[in-house]
Amino acid sequence: MLILGGTAEARALAQVLVERGYDVVSSLAGRVERPRLPVGEVHIGGFGGVDGLASWLREHEIAAMVDATHPFAARMTASAAEAGARTGVPSLVLRRPGWREEPGDSWQRVPSLEAAAGALAAPMRIFLTTGRRSLPVFTPVPGVWFLARSVDPPSAPVPDNVRVVLGRGPYTIEGERALLREHRLDTLVTKDSGGRLTMAKLAAARELGVHVIMVDRPPLPPGLRLADTVAEAAAWVPG
Template sequence: MRVLILGGTAEARALAAELDAAGVPVVSSLAGRVTNPRLPVGEVREGGFGGPEGLAAWLAAEGVAALVDATHPFAARMTASAAEAARATGVPLLVLRRPGWREGPGDAWQRVGSLREAAERLAAPMRVFLTTGRRSLPAFAGVPGVWFLARSVDPPEPPVPANAHVLLDRGPYTVEGERALVREHRLDVLVTKDSGGAMTTAKLVAARELGLAVIMVDRPQPPPGVRLVETVAEAARWARGHAG
């Protein structure tokens, strides 16, 4: 019986590869929000399901044995839909979330609960390294007198801050490269989401070394009652147990 992985992350790709190697049939679902995404091994389904009702119908029609939500830690809507669909169908659900980042010696972080709160912490004449994703830029469009270096994989949709330079790039990044960006653009504040993982930690190291303040947006909590693990190995063991 197949396992459905709600993917788009490095962890989702690693999980698909591990289950495929173990002979477990896997379908990976990608929401289609990124152009030219990195594809996992095995069967891939692109596009949304039409909300929790559509996902529930798909799970029932396809005879899915288990559902793993390995989406981005900030994909709160998708996680909520997965939880609702799992309850409606009785399909077991596991949420795979890599651990968040932790502040260390030499860091100067301010933790905030939302993009709006992050924007409220900014004031002229700050020069901000904005790495919260292209869909977050409208939250910062009304901040006056602040210059932004806004990095994203795909071009953002308006509105964007008037004083913004958009840098299109895809990780992983290097500490050397991040230091160069900070120096070239004379940045003094980093705004980022607590996505966790090693692929984009270089910006945090560069911020520590160069004395940048960091505004860290906390990740949303998963729905109550949902089982959560932090490693691909744990998720693979769980999925194999339910697909056997």
């Protein structure tokens, strides 16, 4: 079994399958300095595109592949879909459901990071949780101040209008509420990652009347088999 991982769901699925006696290899992109490692064998780094992944699947005689990468890892998902089709390896995409707006929320959905940056205007104070690699998209916006949270520090230099805070979920509503109040943040910019580990910021924003700019997920390639939960993915794995 190959699990394209890096998510909590990927780690949970690896645990279930190893306990069932499967030979599991989990692949991590290697973008996080100290990733949470799943049980079983771990492959860190890319495969060399579609051709490299297809060759790897054949060489390692992979019987089935589950793409449990982050919902915004569009390039990896597209490569996995094509490699699976080329090799005939049965493939499944495991994606936790996205977040849904609730009563009291003030959300603005946008299709991309660039569209989110285009929705900003001075004198906003932004809680930015879209990842350290996205900073260059947002920081040129004049007159806007950012509290940017990421697992690892962004590449230097960090602009003067950005304060970086490091953190890794799960977060609490109390902690997120305190962060929003301490820094007088009026807008949250985030990706629709879904899941419970990082959703506390949405509840805190709702309580405090903080506006949310929500970046929608990229579309999945057509024709993929999709599972919403670890249990559903585990039930799909060939016996």
